[in-house]
Amino acid sequence: MKRILVPTDFSEHAEDALKIAAQIAKKINCEIFLLHMLELPSQMSDAISGGSGIPEVMLFIKKANETFQKIKERPYLNGISVTETVHFERASNGILAFSKKNKIDLIVMGSHGSSGIEELLIGSNTEKVVRLSDTPVLVIKKDIGKFEGKNFVFASDFSNEIKKPFKKMIEFIKIFDANLFLVMICTPNSFKTTLTGEKLMHEFIADFDIQNYSLHIFNDANVENGILNFSNSINADLIGLCTHGRTGLAHFFNRSISEDLVNHAIKPVITFKI
Known part of the structure; x- marks a missing residue:
């Protein structure tokens, strides 16, 4: 195992997943890829693909990169090679495509879960990745501290x-x-x-x-x-x-x-x- 992908929406659940990914990465000396997906309205996506720089989009990118830099300074990431990326695509589709293109060995995702009618009708991005990913997916639901895995x-x-x-x-x-x-x-x-x-x-x-x-x-x-x-x-x-x-x-x-x-x-x- 050489490459771990951690999709992030910069939420607490995503950081819980990153903490576990960091522990695994340190055990086996592998690289972490941080991926943030921006789901944009169709007109904005068309403008980006055409080379236009929409101010709102540029602001999103700037904020994402600023947040990435703060995350990379977390003490639990010391000594780990971390590569950050922002993609414009639906979250589950983008995660799966990125994983395949970059030959990811493990995806680590945070999830708050869902229940009732929400679960029946839409499910979560994590659930969709679990269903469709050819790469093993590790789902973390809370901050569990030290991950023993024994x-x-x-x-x-x-x-x-x-x-x-x-x-x-x-x-x-x-x-x-x-x-x-x-x-x-x-x-x-x-x-x-x-x-x-x-x-x-x-x-x-x-x-x-x-x-x-x-x-x-x-x-x-x-x-x-x-x-x-x-x-x-x-x-x-x-x-x-x-x-x-x-x-x-x-x-x-x-x-x-x-x-x-x-x-x-x-x-x-x-x-x-x-």
């Missing part, structure tokens, strides 16, 4: 399609020398006997050379509650899982557990796209 929960159905993103997850947990808790959540709608679940998990893990792990079957009313309740029961530092990246109607009718957890979990969540 107890890592990875929840899955342990099907064959999970094996590729699982390899990325293994590389990530090596940063923290974490204890890996692999958990299968069984619900009334997706019930498996303990013997069946354990057999699936043992067959899955046999293809990987990992240590410091344990296998768990956890029963709950639904998958999301199961992941949250199990994570709380072992005092997890981080929750990991995979997302399918559904779009359109498929996404509307089959909301991703990953996105729901991003909205509702207090603990940090990292997602890996299948």
